[in-house]
Amino acid sequence: MALLEVKDLKTSFFTAAGEVKAVNGVSFSLDRHKVLGIVGESGSGKSVTAYSIMQILDANGRIVGGSIKLDGQELVGAGEKVMKTVRGNKISIIFQDPMTSLNPTYTIGHQLIEAITLHTDRDKKQAWDRAVELLKLVNVNEPEKRMKQYPFELSGGMRQRVMIAMALSCEPDILIADEPTTALDVTIQAGILELMKSLQDQLGMAIIMITHDLGVVAQLCDEIIVMYAGSICERGTAEDIFYDPHHSYTKGLLKSIPTVDMDDKKLEPITGTPIDLLNMPKGCPFAPRCDDAMHICINQTCDYVQINEHHYSACWMNVKEMMEEQKGGASNE
Amino acid sequence: MSEERETILRVEHLKEYFDISTGFFSSKPLKAVDDVSFEIKKGETLGLVGESGCGKTTVGRTILHLYQPTGGKVFFEGKEVKTKEDLLELRRKATMVFQDPYSSLNPRMTVSDIIGEPLDIHKMYKDKKERQERILELMGHVGLNSEHAARYAHEFSGGQRQRIGIARALALNPSFIVCDEPVSALDVSIQAQVINMFDELQDKLGLTYLFIAHDLLVVKHISDRIAVMYLGKMVELAGADEIYHHPLHPYTKSLISAVPVPDPKIARANKRIALSGDIPSPLNAPSGCPFRTRCQYATEKCAESMPEFKEVASGHFVACHRTEEING
Numbered sequence A: 001m002a003l004l005e006v007k008d009l010k011t012s013f014f015t016a017a018g019e020v021k022a023v024n025g026v027s028f029s030l031d032r033h034k035v036l037g038i039v040g041e042s043g044s045g046k047s048v049t050a051y052s053i054m055q056i057l058d059a060n061g062r063i064v065g066g067s068i069k070l071d072g073q074e075l076v077g078a079g080e081k082v083m084k085t086v087r088g089n090k091i092s093i094i095f096q097d098p099m100t101s102l103n104p105t106y107t108i109g110h111q112l113i114e115a116i117t118l119h120t121d122r123d124k125k126q127a128w129d130r131a132v133e134l135l136k137l138v139n140v141n142e143p144e145k146r147m148k149q150y151p152f153e154l155s156g157g158m159r160q161r162v163m164i165a166m167a168l169s170c171e172p173d174i175l176i177a178d179e180p181t182t183a184l185d186v187t188i189q190a191g192i193l194e195l196m197k198s199l200q201d202q203l204g205m206a207i208i209m210i211t212h213d214l215g216v217v218a219q220l221c222d223e224i225i226v227m228y229a230g231s232i233c234e235r236g237t238a239e240d241i242f243y244d245p246h247h248s249y250t251k252g253l254l255k256s257i258p259t260v261d262m263d264d265k266k267l268e269p270i271t272g273t274p275i276d277l278l279n280m281p282k283g284c285p286f287a288p289r290c291d292d293a294m295h296i297c298i299n300q301t302c303d304y305v306q307i308n309e310h311h312y313s314a315c316w317m318n319v320k321e322m323m324e325e326q327k328g329g330a331s332n333e
Numbered sequence B: 001m002s003e004e005r006e007t008i009l010r011v012e013h014l015k016e017y018f019d020i021s022t023g024f025f026s027s028k029p030l031k032a033v034d035d036v037s038f039e040i041k042k043g044e045t046l047g048l049v050g051e052s053g054c055g056k057t058t059v060g061r062t063i064l065h066l067y068q069p070t071g072g073k074v075f076f077e078g079k080e081v082k083t084k085e086d087l088l089e090l091r092r093k094a095t096m097v098f099q100d101p102y103s104s105l106n107p108r109m110t111v112s113d114i115i116g117e118p119l120d121i122h123k124m125y126k127d128k129k130e131r132q133e134r135i136l137e138l139m140g141h142v143g144l145n146s147e148h149a150a151r152y153a154h155e156f157s158g159g160q161r162q163r164i165g166i167a168r169a170l171a172l173n174p175s176f177i178v179c180d181e182p183v184s185a186l187d188v189s190i191q192a193q194v195i196n197m198f199d200e201l202q203d204k205l206g207l208t209y210l211f212i213a214h215d216l217l218v219v220k221h222i223s224d225r226i227a228v229m230y231l232g233k234m235v236e237l238a239g240a241d242e243i244y245h246h247p248l249h250p251y252t253k254s255l256i257s258a259v260p261v262p263d264p265k266i267a268r269a270n271k272r273i274a275l276s277g278d279i280p281s282p283l284n285a286p287s288g289c290p291f292r293t294r295c296q297y298a299t300e301k302c303a304e305s306m307p308e309f310k311e312v313a314s315g316h317f318v319a320c321h322r323t324e325e326i327n328g
């Protein structure tokens, strides 16, 4: 059984302008010891997917359909009492800006100890030792000194390490990282990513890594989900997505970023403007910007086509190619 | 890059110090840019990279004299910028595009007024009709539709706002543009549109860019040459491919090894050269080489004197006492 099983998740925000279907039928599963990457442009529903799993949505947001099973236990509709034990015990989340989750008026030590005593049955003294141990684990130098410092006294990279230590304080099964390095310089980002990878090896937890940076997922992730306008267009292993992309959006995304040895080759941007969730097309959400769009793409959503064991894509082009292959195969016989 | 291209901008020993108060009566200079020299050829793109706070923006602003240089000289089109007249001329021919397409445009102005404002200030037209024609021409350059002219900036997406900002920067027919993180706030798919537009405008209008960004692959893609800064100093400068594949300075090596490459095989095989410690505060920059507190090769000499920014191979400049030993 998968550790986390998300099926046909739908989350909406109810606004004055109407219902915003931020997550619109997302399914995936996550096994222990795996790193799952979620990529996609701004507003595609990456964070809302994560916040739905944690059930920490804004007041106007609600899960309107689907199922989220953690170790077989249904979380949708399970109620706040269950979710309290899930959050901070089984699943932890770290955000892009550590200052939003660290309290500026308390010392690092105070906050770590509070998190530890809340989630484990250690007493104050044991919690102090554990806090120092966690700071060491995330490579914060002079941990005893840091315990007495306030968040503003630390650099951005160090604060993010403290956040990770905090998230690990409950020994979670799943760590969700929502753009944890986006605000950091590359050299510091590289250190944090390496840290996450090594912690994952040591502690055996699963990680969901949310980012818009394809370089970050390439480095860290076993499996990748590509989101567009609240849906998953393609999912597969890192190799599937980078070396054998099938969905037109994934292909477009990969052609629009500079790579190491492209030299004077021009980037091929995705044309048009990002999706407006209040004005969704009837068919494939990407159809209005897709160079390959056919008549059917505009009118009808496409089911997932299985490319190989772990590789799925929801693109009419794949259906077309498959039918052509079958036809070709048939006429050859 | 051909050898015979003329130099459009030359910077010699540029310094920009900010006074930071450290008490009621005392202050200390923050050396945001400290003794930086380089030149840019006409029609070329020079990329400028380095960690946040290392002085990239300050270099750009000081060249344009948006900050009065604390020291050093700026030569624009062969002439040192000294008098008020020189400055006016510089302001007309050299301009800046900013990072944040959200806050750098007045949301209550129409697109046509945002783009027209520099034309108004410098009285660049005979009549209303000519003004309007010029605005539409500029909008055409950046791929904006003429129907957009009467709409307000806040109605546009990030990529479109960045186009508006660029059209405005082009209004006075500049020959040189400082692009300060112009695509950093944009989604990748939109980033590519804007990067290509910078490319096309350069070909069409013969523009020269100083292109500041922290995404090294973007900078490598767009630049002919790349300069690397650390703590207010320029530590290396070379051709874009050269610096990416054969970095000589220990800091550049580490920076490039940290680039997240969007290719799983390359990314997983990559051996990062980790840096110890944090970047020092520019208020307390180390003596000698600014990088020495984090450099695995540092010796006593590195604490004693700042290494010279020296051309070690044709067009490849580096400021390190131990270039030869390290790269032996």
Ligand SMILES: Nc1ncnc2c1ncn2[C@@H]1O[C@H](COP(=O)(O)OP(=O)(O)OP(=O)(O)O)[C@@H](O)[C@H]1O
Pocket: A013, A014, A015, A020, A022, A040, A041, A042, A043, A044, A045, A046, A047, A048, A049, A058, A060, A061, A212, A277
């Ligand atoms: N409280 C809210 N009220 C209304 N709409 C919301 C709310 N929160 C999120 N949304 C909408 O839900 C959609 C998905 O948002 P989400 O934050 O998941 O995007 P994302 O993929 O994480 O983007 P980014 O890369 O910018 O973080 C967006 O269209 C967003 O505007």
Ligand SMILES: Nc1ncnc2c1ncn2[C@@H]1O[C@H](COP(=O)(O)OP(=O)(O)O)[C@@H](O)[C@H]1O
Pocket: B018, B030, B031, B032, B050, B051, B052, B053, B054, B055, B056, B057, B058, B059, B282
């Ligand atoms: N107007 C200013 N007053 C005081 N300090 C400044 C000012 N502008 C920049 N600095 C300081 O100068 C250094 C370089 O800044 P900046 O050029 O903005 O860096 P970058 O663009 O490389 O991130 C930083 O330490 C910054 O805090």
Ligand code: SF4
Pocket: B249, B250, B251, B289, B290, B291, B292, B293, B295, B296, B297, B298, B299, B302, B307, B319, B320, B321, B322, B323
């Ligand atoms: S001068 Fe010395 S400290 Fe500076 S980069 Fe070279 S070896 Fe390292």
Ligand SMILES: [Mg+2]
Pocket: A046, A047, A048, A178
């Ligand atoms: Mg988000």
Ligand SMILES: [Mg+2]
Pocket: B053, B056, B057, B058
């Ligand atoms: Mg800057």
